[in-house]
Amino acid sequence: MNSTYLFRVTLLEQLHSGQWQAGDRLPTEREFGEQYQISRSTVRKVLAEMKAQGWIAQTVGSGTYVTDKALVAVPHNKASTGSSPNAGWHTSPAELMEARMALEPAIIEMVIGNATTADFEQMAHCCTRAEAATSVEEFEDWDGMFHEVIARAAHNGFVARLFKLMNQARAQGEWGMLKKRSLTPERRLAYQSEHRALLQAITARDPVQAKALAVEHLVHVRRNLLNY
Template sequence: MDSATALQESILDNLKSRKWRAGHRIPTERSFSEQSGLSRATVRRVLAVLKERGLITQTVGSGTYVSAHIAEALAATTDGGPAHSASPAELMSARLALEPAIIDMVIGNANSADFERMHECCNKAEAATTLEDFERWDSLLHEVIADSAHNSFISGVFRLMNQARSDAEWGTLKRRSATPERRLEYQREHRSLVEALQQRDAVRARELCIDHLVHVRVNMLGN
């Protein structure tokens, strides 16, 4: 593996492991150059490839950041696998089994930075002007909650579930079932869930989580 490829794989590892999350400012070209021994021109080409794939964004005078759409961009780099072969019904069954089950771990391990990210996802979802943007921040909220358990295996499982949510069949069902009224209901449910988690109320948070997922399942699948 040449040095440029090694640098690209190193950056990808940080993105896939969620060490660098959406909005995270990554090192400068100069820093990468010093760390890898590559010229800044080569580093720039590596970053250009990642930017083209939608993994990072660059702002003149500000820096290079992990894309807000990182989950979808990473999903697009995979070849399929179990996440992309799961039906919406299978995904909802998995979510109902797994998401309430990690509530105790989230409440036990979440810190102030985790709650800030949850509120940020709620804010961005509520401000979204398109269904696609709303769904992006909706899915990221559930992933952020899972990350708050601070267990790398659980985080990996939830990233797979979010990859499944990028599947075309899921998107079609979500668009078909979406109404302004339902979106407002989801937003209220998200806020209530985050508040219960922040209050360390495991019983309430678990009830809200189950109610929300059942609500989504009924709206999308009819049962």
């Protein structure tokens, strides 16, 4: 892993994990450069990507600050559920699965048309973290984040909010219990393989293959969770 990639994925994880709060000031370009042994121009380029996503804001003469939007990608076990405007809202696993079947393949062309290199790297990072997960809960967090990151790569605010809502629904107890009961080691390996194949098709900007793989994966998940 080269230093630039390490800086990018580490910064993304720090922004989205809640390590910094909205309004916190980030280290300077010089400090980042020294920490990761990369040039200030490289730091500037990565920060520009984060700014374009809306996760940081920069003020001339003042510095770089974390925005509220940076917390969009907090995995559900790290989020503050008590302050969520959707606290108390509930949907069944069957309803959630039906929505996923309809919506996730439908946004593939938008994702392929708008995704950036940084988006592809975030998807790959989610795959890597899911594969390294040591518990069902951690795997489910990164599994859900993979799908949410794909949706964010459409660069459409409405789509991003919709998929964040679906990811919050996955944090509900009924879905979690079904996933925990159904997730055998063999099925987990299959999901990981399906995620990697979907990532490869999206990265290759192949909408036909990506849509087919998205549908295949969701049908597999539905069969394992809901038995149909």
